[in-house]
Amino acid sequence: xxxxxxxxxxxxxxxxxxxxxxxxxxxxxxxxxxxxxxxxxxxxxxxxxxxxxxxxxxxxxxxxxxxxxxxxxxxxxxxxxxxxxxxxxxxxxxxxxxxxxxxxxxxxxxxxxxxxxxxxxxxxxxxxxxxxxxxxxxxxxxxxxxxxxxxxxxxxxxxxxxxxxxxxxxxxxxxxxxxxxxxxxxxxxxxxxxxxxxxxxxxxxxxxxxxxxxxxxxxxxxxxxxxxxxxxxxxxxxxxxxxxxxxxxxxxxxxxxxxxxxxxxxxxxxxxxxxxxxxxxxxxxxxxxxxxxxxxxxxxxxxxxxxxxxxxxxxxxxxxxxxxxxxxxxxxxxxxxxxxxxxxxxxxxxxxxxxxxxxxxxxxxxxxxxxxxxxxxxxxxxxxxxxxxxxxxxxxxxxxxxxxxxxxxxxxxxxxxxxxxxxxxxxxxxxxxxxxxxxxxxxxxxxxxxxxxxxxxxxxxxxxxxxxxxxxxxxxxxxxxxxxxxxxxxxxxxxxxxxxxxxxxxxxxxxxxxxxxxxxxxxxxxxxxxxxxxxxxxxxxxxxxxxxxxxxxxxxxxxxxxxxxxxxxxxxxxxxxxxxxxxxxxxxxxxxxxxxxxxxxxxxxxxxxxxxxxxxxxxxxxxxxxx
Amino acid sequence: xxxxxxxxxxxxxxxxxxxxxxxxxxxxxxxxxxxxxxxxxxxxxxxxxxxxxxxxxxxxxxxxxxxxxxxxxxxxxxxxxxxxxxxxxxxxxxxxxxxxxxxxxxxxx
Numbered sequence: 001x002x003x004x005x006x007x008x009x010x011x012x013x014x015x016x017x018x019x020x021x022x023x024x025x026x027x028x029x030x031x032x033x034x035x036x037x038x039x040x041x042x043x044x045x046x047x048x049x050x051x052x053x054x055x056x057x058x059x060x061x062x063x064x065x066x067x068x069x070x071x072x073x074x075x076x077x078x079x080x081x082x083x084x085x086x087x088x089x090x091x092x093x094x095x096x097x098x099x100x101x102x103x104x105x106x107x108x109x110x111x112x113x114x115x116x117x118x119x120x121x122x123x124x125x126x127x128x129x130x131x132x133x134x135x136x137x138x139x140x141x142x143x144x145x146x147x148x149x150x151x152x153x154x155x156x157x158x159x160x161x162x163x164x165x166x167x168x169x170x171x172x173x174x175x176x177x178x179x180x181x182x183x184x185x186x187x188x189x190x191x192x193x194x195x196x197x198x199x200x201x202x203x204x205x206x207x208x209x210x211x212x213x214x215x216x217x218x219x220x221x222x223x224x225x226x227x228x229x230x231x232x233x234x235x236x237x238x239x240x241x242x243x244x245x246x247x248x249x250x251x252x253x254x255x256x257x258x259x260x261x262x263x264x265x266x267x268x269x270x271x272x273x274x275x276x277x278x279x280x281x282x283x284x285x286x287x288x289x290x291x292x293x294x295x296x297x298x299x300x301x302x303x304x305x306x307x308x309x310x311x312x313x314x315x316x317x318x319x320x321x322x323x324x325x326x327x328x329x330x331x332x333x334x335x336x337x338x339x340x341x342x343x344x345x346x347x348x349x350x351x352x353x354x355x356x357x358x359x360x361x362x363x364x365x366x367x368x369x370x371x372x373x374x375x376x377x378x379x380x381x382x383x384x385x386x387x388x389x390x391x392x393x394x395x396x397x398x399x400x401x402x403x404x405x406x407x408x409x410x411x412x413x414x415x416x417x418x419x420x421x422x423x424x425x426x427x428x429x430x431x432x433x434x435x436x437x438x439x440x441x442x443x444x445x446x447x448x449x450x451x452x453x454x455x456x457x458x459x460x461x462x463x464x465x466x467x468x469x470x471x472x473x474x475x476x477x478x479x480x481x482x483x484x485x486x487x488x489x490x491x492x493x494x495x496x497x498x499x500x501x502x503x504x505x506x507x508x509x510x511x512x513x514x515x516x517x518x519x520x521x522x523x524x525x526x527x528x529x530x531x532x533x534x535x536x537x538x539x540x541x542x543x544x545x546x547x548x549x550x551x552x553x554x555x556x557x558x559x560x561x562x563x564x565x566x567x568x569x570x571x572x573x574x575x576x577x578x579x580x581x582x583x584x585x586x587x588x589x590x591x592x593x594x595x596x597x598x599x600x601x602x603x604x605x606x607x608x609x610x611x612x613x614x615x616x617x618x619x620x621x622x623x624x625x626x627x
Numbered sequence: 628x629x630x631x632x633x634x635x636x637x638x639x640x641x642x643x644x645x646x647x648x649x650x651x652x653x654x655x656x657x658x659x660x661x662x663x664x665x666x667x668x669x670x671x672x673x674x675x676x677x678x679x680x681x682x683x684x685x686x687x688x689x690x691x692x693x694x695x696x697x698x699x700x701x702x703x704x705x706x707x708x709x710x711x712x713x714x715x716x717x718x719x720x721x722x723x724x725x726x727x728x729x730x731x732x733x734x735x736x
Contacts, residue, residue: 301670304702398704399697405705406694419698445698534674535681602695604682 047217054181054209055080057216059088061185065192065221067116068092069480071106073099075122077148080211094480094510098502099125101473103132103202105506107141108436108477111285111460115481116192116223117143120207123150124160126168132473135465136202137172138320139285140256140343142195142226144188145169146179146207169204179205181212189219196226198343230342232359232367240313240338240355241371244274245384247311247336252278253300253328255317256464257342259286263362264454267315270369271295273381275388277395279303281317281325282441283464290454291447294393299444300328305395313338314353316361318346320464325350340364403448415600416573418442418519422449425488425517428580433486435459436478438471438495439519440526442602446490469498472516476503479512486515486587493520494549496556504563504594513587516560516594521601522550529603542608550610560594571598660714663707668696679719689715 050060059081062070070085071094085091096102099121106117117136121129126147136143150165152158166176175194177187191203244250258267268289271278278289279300289296297303312335319325329337329351339353340361347356357364372381407419426449435450435457437443443462452459460478463470475489491500496518507514528547532539557567566586570579576597583593601609669675684692690712697703703711 298700298702302667302700302702303670304666395702399702401705402697402703402708405708406697409694410691441699444700445695448698448700533681534677539681602692604678605684605688 047219050185050214050216050218052213053080053084054179054184054212054214054216055207056084056087057184057214057218058179058188058207058209059084059091060218061188061216061221062116062118063088063091064218065116065223067118069094069109069115069118071096071102071109071117071119071477073097073102073119073121073125073128075125075148077122078120078207080209081120081207083211094506096473096503097505098499099128100130100132100469100499101503101506103129103136103143103145104470104473105477105480105503106143106145107132107136107139107463107470108460108474109481110141110143110477111139111474112434112478113481114224116195117141117477118146119143120146120148122160123147123165123206126150126165126204130168130172131467132470133169133202133204134172135463135467135470137174138465139463140197140200140260141202142192142197142200143202144191144195144205145173145202146205148207150206151208165206166204169202172202173204174199174201175203177203177205178208180208181210181214184209184214185216185218189221192221192223192226196223196228198227199345200227200343227342229360229363230358231363232340232357234367234371236355236357237364237367238371238375240357241368241375243311243336243338244276244313244368245372245376245380249309250274250276250311250313251297251300251303251309252276253312253314253317254278254280254284254288255315256285256288257316257361258288260316261342261361263365264288266362266365266369268293268454270365270372273369273372273385275385275392277305277392279328281319281328283320283325283462284317285461285464287453287457287459290456291450291452292456293454294389294396297392297396298399301325303328305392309335311336311338313340315340315365316342318343319350320346407449410600412573413600414572415521415598416570416576417600418445418602419449420573420576421517421519421597421599422446424576424580426450428577428584429457429488430486431456433457433488434478434482435488435490436471436475437462437490438468438474439490439492442519442525443490468495469500471495472500473503473506475514475516476507476510476512479514480510486584487512489514489516491516491518492525493518493522493554493556494524497549497554501559501563504560504565504592507592508563508565511590512592513590514592515583515587516592518556518594518596519599520556520596521599522553523547523601524549525601525603528601528606532604532606539604539606542606543611543613544606544608545613548610548612551612556594556596560592566591566593567596568593569596569598654713654717656710656713657717659707660710660712660717663703663711664714667701667703667711679715683719683721684715685721685723686712686716689720 050057068090069092073096085093096105102119106119110117150161152161154163174197177191179187191205195203252271254267258264275295277297278295279297282299337353338355339347340357340359341347342360344358347358407423410417411420438461450457461474471491472489475487479487524547528544531546557569560567568579568583570576579595583595586593672678693703693708693711
């Protein structure tokens, strides 16, 4: 943790396109009511001087950046900040009952809104916040996570304190700092700059700014322009364009940065120009291309076409999924590899490309498209496009047929197939619904039945971090950002049990009319299947020490009802569609639903599927207790 | 590391033909399935040989598993489903199921 120097202060606004200058004062008086346009009245590049408390300066700078939603978890120590929030009148505080859930909600909100997620809470909640801070870091989500207190003397093991208070967040943050009364808004602007990067990600700050009187410069900040921009040299683009035109079997891999920049339409247009098949990795964070498009061929590592690729261009994919990504990059043998990324830290990190290109994705796609146009005649492009389109369409058409056969094979089975759940969701949900999954690799069975990407439904997640306990709160954050959409959390039963019922409290309080589907197979099936894949003595004995969750058999509908939400339970395939209609009616009327669906387990069967290692404290107990 | 995985997958593909031929004889359906499995499955399942040694299943179970993998993204074409099932049965089949999925009701604990 370091305090910014005056040199940092001067450098940061320049780097973030925010100019310095003299300004006039902002009164600390109560601000306009919600809906006011006042926040947009600041002249671009012209700072104003805030006169009031240091905590009030934090809020004023956040408001000047367009931040109106703050996430919070219970603590004392923020009285001056509460005073400022009360005075502002146009800021919504979202209370969450656990710091980790608050960070997940802030992340979901940020991923859906492209705004800045801001959290304030107690330093002693830092350990609680860590798993979802890690997820947000993996997903490169810009967040400011601020913590009060913990400023005890170093080395004294003080009350609710430890040395280097932000130290535990160091691995999962792009920067750490201290919001103190001196230079408070300068530090905050630096923090915002670091949050947007690239690389973007969480920033943690101690929040020492309190009731001290300050005069602080407030700069208007356009969050949409905060990420530092880049563009590839023309000769590099021309070289890649030449490879692309000459390639016989190219493939595009489209990653999260395309979604982050909103460059999906440009991406698809470039692929269509030469009918290049589009793949994604297993851990793709968004639905970056329409999955019903004839050029979309699914996961890279599963590719059968083309068998011998001669050119792979990654557009904004970081290839951080480990072995699966490595297999995808090596399965089709030697070829030219091009990695385009707006994040310099992602370039070539997990594999060695032939060419690395640091560029905004939208700029690179447009430049590449222009270079291709300049390099080949329209007739030549048409010939390449039409012949390749026939091949790729034949493949994707056949795969669609196979999936239909697989869907129908066990269509009416109980427990219900995952494919059937996807099929019914596709029928029931609005075209612009947003899916927020936190499932194991079985999620593909649902995805394949849903139309996602492009003008269809959108998907946010699963988090690339995979630390369970993210999905429900993240979906709640998405709902805050997109109140006009149907939001659906697709949640495994095992994942839900990772501290997620807490999120239902906020869903109830803020009347988030979302759907939480619990894919309930009474099992940690992802780990069960992997543990059993290669056999072993415990597999042969049918003793799975880890997987079975059905005893106790959790009644998720009762958990929902405990928070004032609606609960629905479905065990038969034929009952799913009517249950979904009831869920949609409840959502329409403003109340969230937890839909508990009894779904199939897949992977290797085991001889004693419900076995677990029993232990009863009640049986062990020898002492006779009163009562 | 990546090259090592590729080499291992290559070795695995090479192993499958001999193993299948030994058990599948000259059945063209099994042979067709062997080729598809080598192309499709080993890209993810680098330990497929071990898996087929461990997991012996009935024809119905293997067919369900093929469907399950198609839904997950395995690129098996409609006219290859029976062939892949035939290869798996020929290589790792059994007559009766002795194992059940945890999703099925079971009174024993």
